[in-house]
Amino acid sequence: MKFEFTPPIGKITQIKGQCISLIGNDIDTDRIIPARFLKCVNFDSLGESVFEDDRKTLKGQHPFDLEEHKNATILIVNSNFGCGSSREHAPQALMRWGIRAIIGESFADIFYGNCIAIGVPCFTLPKNSIHDLQNLSGNKSLFLEIDLNNSSAKSKELNIDLEIKESSRKMFLSGKWDATSTLLENENLIENKFNELPYLKFNSHF
Amino acid sequence: MSKDTLFDKVWDLHKVSSLPGGSDQIFIGLHLIHEVTSPQAFGALKDKNLTVKFPSRTVATVDHIVPTDNQSRPFKDNLAEQMIETLEKNCLQHKIKFFNIGSGSQGIVHVVAPELGLTQPGMTIACGDSHTSTHGAFGSIAFGIGTSQVRDVLATQTISMNKLKVRQIWCENQLSNGVYAKDLVLHIINTLGVKAGVGFAYEFAGPAINVLSMEERMTICNMSIEGGARCGYINPDEKTFSYMKNKLCSPKNEHWEKALTWWKSLKSDEDSIYDDVITIDASKIEPTVTWGITPGQSIGINQQIPLLDELSPNDKLVAEEAYEYMNFKPGQSIKDIPVEVCFIGSCTNGRISDLRVAAKVLKDKKVSKNVKAFVVPGSEKVANEAKQEGLDQIFRDSGFQWREPGCSMCLAMNSDKLVGNQISASSSNRNFKGRQGSPRGRTLLMSPAMVAAAAINGKVSDVREFIN
Numbered sequence: 001m002k003f004e005f006t007p008p009i010g011k012i013t014q015i016k017g018q019c020i021s022l023i024g025n026d027i028d029t030d031r032i033i034p035a036r037f038l039k040c041v042n043f044d045s046l047g048e049s050v051f052e053d054d055r056k057t058l059k060g061q062h063p064f065d066l067e068e069h070k071n072a073t074i075l076i077v078n079s080n081f082g083c084g085s086s087r088e089h090a091p092q093a094l095m096r097w098g099i100r101a102i103i104g105e106s107f108a109d110i111f112y113g114n115c116i117a118i119g120v121p122c123f124t125l126p127k128n129s130i131h132d133l134q135n136l137s138g139n140k141s142l143f144l145e146i147d148l149n150n151s152s153a154k155s156k157e158l159n160i161d162l163e164i165k166e167s168s169r170k171m172f173l174s175g176k177w178d179a180t181s182t183l184l185e186n187e188n189l190i191e192n193k194f195n196e197l198p199y200l201k202f203n204s205h206f
Numbered sequence: 207m208s209k210d211t212l213f214d215k216v217w218d219l220h221k222v223s224s225l226p227g228g229s230d231q232i233f234i235g236l237h238l239i240h241e242v243t244s245p246q247a248f249g250a251l252k253d254k255n256l257t258v259k260f261p262s263r264t265v266a267t268v269d270h271i272v273p274t275d276n277q278s279r280p281f282k283d284n285l286a287e288q289m290i291e292t293l294e295k296n297c298l299q300h301k302i303k304f305f306n307i308g309s310g311s312q313g314i315v316h317v318v319a320p321e322l323g324l325t326q327p328g329m330t331i332a333c334g335d336s337h338t339s340t341h342g343a344f345g346s347i348a349f350g351i352g353t354s355q356v357r358d359v360l361a362t363q364t365i366s367m368n369k370l371k372v373r374q375i376w377c378e379n380q381l382s383n384g385v386y387a388k389d390l391v392l393h394i395i396n397t398l399g400v401k402a403g404v405g406f407a408y409e410f411a412g413p414a415i416n417v418l419s420m421e422e423r424m425t426i427c428n429m430s431i432e433g434g435a436r437c438g439y440i441n442p443d444e445k446t447f448s449y450m451k452n453k454l455c456s457p458k459n460e461h462w463e464k465a466l467t468w469w470k471s472l473k474s475d476e477d478s479i480y481d482d483v484i485t486i487d488a489s490k491i492e493p494t495v496t497w498g499i500t501p502g503q504s505i506g507i508n509q510q511i512p513l514l515d516e517l518s519p520n521d522k523l524v525a526e527e528a529y530e531y532m533n534f535k536p537g538q539s540i541k542d543i544p545v546e547v548c549f550i551g552s553c554t555n556g557r558i559s560d561l562r563v564a565a566k567v568l569k570d571k572k573v574s575k576n577v578k579a580f581v582v583p584g585s586e587k588v589a590n591e592a593k594q595e596g597l598d599q600i601f602r603d604s605g606f607q608w609r610e611p612g613c614s615m616c617l618a619m620n621s622d623k624l625v626g627n628q629i630s631a632s633s634s635n636r637n638f639k640g641r642q643g644s645p646r647g648r649t650l651l652m653s654p655a656m657v658a659a660a661a662i663n664g665k666v667s668d669v670r671e672f673i674n
């Protein structure tokens with residue numbers, strides 16, 4: 001468990017670190033952060049509670065509890081990771097625990113968008129490559145160096161091409177993954193849209 | 207790439223710009239907020255020195271954390287009280303309309319917005335909640351967003367999003383007696399899988415969809431997200447328009463005619479192009495029950511829990527996890543599995559028509575003495591209507607507890623929780639591990655009528671035996 005927390009900021013080009021793998025398809029956001037932890041008005045203390053119920057069940061044997069993973073930053077998962085609820089608390093909890101990038105077979109849409117919005121790139125790889133990575137990181141510590149410039153991940157023995165949506169990759173490289181300011185640049189266009197949408201003319205409540 | 211579908215039309219209408227990197231900036235016509243996913247967004251707004259751009263396009267209610275036994279303030283749960291206070295403060299400060307407890311219109315956000323007439327055809331709707339897909343029943347494009355995007359909508363009334371592909375799910379023939387919208391959508395998710403919808407909007411169409419009421423259509427679109435689709439919709443028709451008439455916020459007088467003309471122009475063209483089309487035969491569907499830990503793990507009431515060999519390689523891993531967690535054996539019948547808790551409510555099935563169907567099954571019957579049963583109306587309006595019709599009394603007489611509106615045991619953020627490894631029969635939408643408040647709790651999803659039948663028998667039952 002890590003207590004200092006600095007969120008990602010600015011351009012994100014490289015992520016280096018140890019891998020932690022979590023095996024299972026369809027791991028939903030209720031499991032990543034159970035609903036009782038959503039009773040909060042900020043995200044600050046979520047890191048400690050990530051996978052709380054799964055960890056309790058495994059009594060110290062959950063990957064997120066193992067001493068050798070305590071500095072891990074790159075999470076390796078299987079398919080449809082982050083399905084279910086839209087709670088941004090889920091990627092926030094992972095990020096506050098220490099995760100800075102996720103590599104998986106596939107991600108649920110909203111979870112993926114939430115990760116991008118908070119500066120945690122998600123990459124995809126075919127099933128077999130994921131299994132290889134999970135085996136490798138299970139047997140011994142696996143360190144990867146991810147480079148967004150060419151979407152690759154390297155270790156001493158490995159050189160892998162990762163897949164990432166081009167739009168997301170560009171956002172990270174330019175530092176514009178925090179969308180608000182980009183969206184605000186088009187203020188005039190937004191005003192125009194507000195004035196031209198047919199239904200806003202016949203709805204004038206509140 | 208899809209062309210001329212309702213989705214394409216509404217998307218193009220709301221597109222503000224193409225962003226560098228390939229996503230689109232989309233204007234959000236209606237933004238709904240609640241207490242769980244908005245406080246951090248307001249916090250971020252403050253940090254960035256920004257204000258709410260169009261406060262009139264955001265509407266708030268409170269649903270997830272509210273207690274459903276006693277709603278007097280302050281709530282017993284301090285954290286819950288803090289959350290509702292934060293929402294009250296934020297709405298007041300930013301001049302956002304808030305339907306609070308006691309307003310007559312509070313309730314689950316996806317129940318409230320349609321019944322107020324806020325949800326309308328052709329709109330884009332966003333809310334920090336994945337079941338925002340519900341609103342697609344009216345021919346709007348509605349999707350759940352995360353808290354960072356809630357911040358973006360508050361600050362700019364727009365979000366950045368990649369355009370979705372469109373899959374048409376054509377539902378042929380008709381559902382048979384005792385089989386409901388919930389069974390249809392569970393069946394669709396089972397057929398396609400829980401991740402088939404990733405990257406897609408689902409258009410539900412065909413004869414079996416056309417005959418559904420607006421509330422049943424909401425049940426279908428609501429669970430699009432359980433199939434992986436961020437958004438699900440149904441082309442608007444006369445039923446949609448007559449539902450909209452005379453709602454608090456629907457267009458009035460001369461505006462109504464204009465709205466109607468515009469709404470009628472909104473549907474997928476006959477020759478529109480889809481990225482994918484699949485067909486479902488509604489007449490073949492039985493009352494459907496989930497047996498596992500994802501909403502895709504469901505079977506007909508007369509079927510057996512699948513053997514590992516019967517499953518595709520991709521489904522095996524989760525199936526093994528599900529057998530163990532649920533403590534069910536492959537090959538076991540789902541019928542007659544004992545249940546301990548029965549829950550009717552949620553944004554999937556907590557509307558007045560759901561309560562009517564369940565009450566009809568329960569009339570003059572008693573809940574099994576081994577079962578704790580409770581019904582949580584989806585909104586204050588639903589509760590009031592039910593009381594006027596005497597449904598609350600039917601539920602009480604049968605042994606159900608009658609509660610105040612909220613999300614309640616759908617996600618168990620209030621005090622309604624499963625205990626230990628209790629099994630619930632639930633009309634909600636998610637059977638994930640731990641979803642209903644106990645890390646070992648087990649959830650069987652089914653229609654409200656099936657929950658009522660399970661409550662009476664104390665075990666999973668075929669509701670058709672009660673209604674014929």
Ligand code: SF4
Nearest residue numbers: 337552553613616617
């Ligand atoms: S009823 Fe359940 S699914 Fe619906 S909004 Fe509430 S918690 Fe979410």
